[in-house]
Amino acid sequence: MNLNQPINLIQIASILGAAIAVSFGAIGPALGEGRAVAAAMDAIARQPEAANTLSRTLFVGLAMIETMAIYCLVIALLLLFANPFAH
Amino acid sequence: MTASPLQLSVVFTLGPVAVTEPVVVTWFLMLLLGGGCLLVTRRLALHPSAAQAALELLVDALQGQIRDTMRVEPAPYLPLIGTLFVFIFAANWSWLIPGVEPPTAHLETDAALALIVFVAVIWFGIRARGLRGYLATFAEPSLLMVPLNLVETLTRTFSLVVRLFGNVMSGVFVIGIVLSLVGLLVPVPLMALDLLTGAVQAYIFSVLAMVFIAGALGEAAPSQRRAGTSEKRVVR
Numbered sequence: 357m358n359l360n361q362p363i364n365l366i367q368i369a370s371i372l373g374a375a376i377a378v379s380f381g382a383i384g385p386a387l388g389e390g391r392a393v394a395a396a397m398d399a400i401a402r403q404p405e406a407a408n409t410l411s412r413t414l415f416v417g418l419a420m421i422e423t424m425a426i427y428c429l430v431i432a433l434l435l436l437f438a439n440p441f442a443h
Numbered sequence: 444m445t446a447s448p449l450q451l452s453v454v455f456t457l458g459p460v461a462v463t464e465p466v467v468v469t470w471f472l473m474l475l476l477g478g479g480c481l482l483v484t485r486r487l488a489l490h491p492s493a494a495q496a497a498l499e500l501l502v503d504a505l506q507g508q509i510r511d512t513m514r515v516e517p518a519p520y521l522p523l524i525g526t527l528f529v530f531i532f533a534a535n536w537s538w539l540i541p542g543v544e545p546p547t548a549h550l551e552t553d554a555a556l557a558l559i560v561f562v563a564v565i566w567f568g569i570r571a572r573g574l575r576g577y578l579a580t581f582a583e584p585s586l587l588m589v590p591l592n593l594v595e596t597l598t599r600t601f602s603l604v605v606r607l608f609g610n611v612m613s614g615v616f617v618i619g620i621v622l623s624l625v626g627l628l629v630p631v632p633l634m635a636l637d638l639l640t641g642a643v644q645a646y647i648f649s650v651l652a653m654v655f656i657a658g659a660l661g662e663a664a665p666s667q668r669r670a671g672t673s674e675k676r677v678v679r
Contacts, residue, residue, distance in 0.1 A: 412511070412650070419647040423602050426609030437447035
């Protein structure tokens with residue numbers, strides 16, 4: 357990127373879009389994961405003998421929730437590195 | 444690593460075929476894992492050596508996981524699931540060797556792995572229920588669900604790709620950025636976190652493959668299934 361040339365509006369929009377995608381996309385999964393872990397803790401406290409099954413299910417569930425944040429990350433990377441409008 | 448994570452660096456070309464870095468690392472890992480297992484299992488003994496005991500422990504743990512998750516006898520699924528887990532685990536941790544970038548941090552490797560799972564789900568589904576029976580599962584619980592079920596089959600494969608790619612690649616990427624900012628010792632906790640993420644992602648990929656395959660099997664093996672659950676109840 358040459359700094360002398362006038363800054364492209366599309367680049368500004370892409371960077372802003374990437375930042376917004378990641379930051380706002382992280383909120384929902386964070387809340388969701390917090391709830392999931394809290395519920396799992398609760399369940400393990402009630403039934404410590406079921407901890408194995410619970411933690412396995414928890415891990416899979418967390419991965420599912422986390423995927424939403426990862427989607428946002430991928431969108432951000434597409435905007436930054438593979439933007440079809442930037443060239 | 445500040446270059447685009449979506450681009451691949453070509454190591455050498457074999458005639459018209461460009462061989463990229465992830466392919467080289469993948470083949471190296473395959474040789475290492477396959478050769479290592481061959482070496483260890485060549486002389487199996489009743490009183491196992493340390494390496495044989497470690498491998499037996501791994502296979503036993505995998506069998507237990509498959510039995511717990513799928514509620515069926517693990518034998519037909521162990522080769523696929525076990526290979527997936529071991530390979531992804533090794534690939535996610537391969538950046539411990541300096542200069543090596545994990546092949547799972549590139550979209551193509553993950554797409555190939557997810558494609559294997561996609562085909563395996565169909566294969567095991569058809570083998571357990573027959574072609575007609577497997578196709579009938581798409582019309583469950585009602586005929587209205589056919590488009591949704593079809594879309595779900597594709598999107599869950601896609602999410603397998605993106606999940607593994609996003610997690611591994613973001614770890615590599617963040618370490619690259621931090622390394623370029625502060626250098627010595629600061630990235631070490633992040634690297635430890637990356638090791639954890641890599642192991643968890645390998646586990647999750649294989650668990651999801653198990654869940655998808657078990658879903659395709661459905662109630663096809665009710666006797667085994669019931670035996671599994673009653674056994675569980677007794678254990679409790």
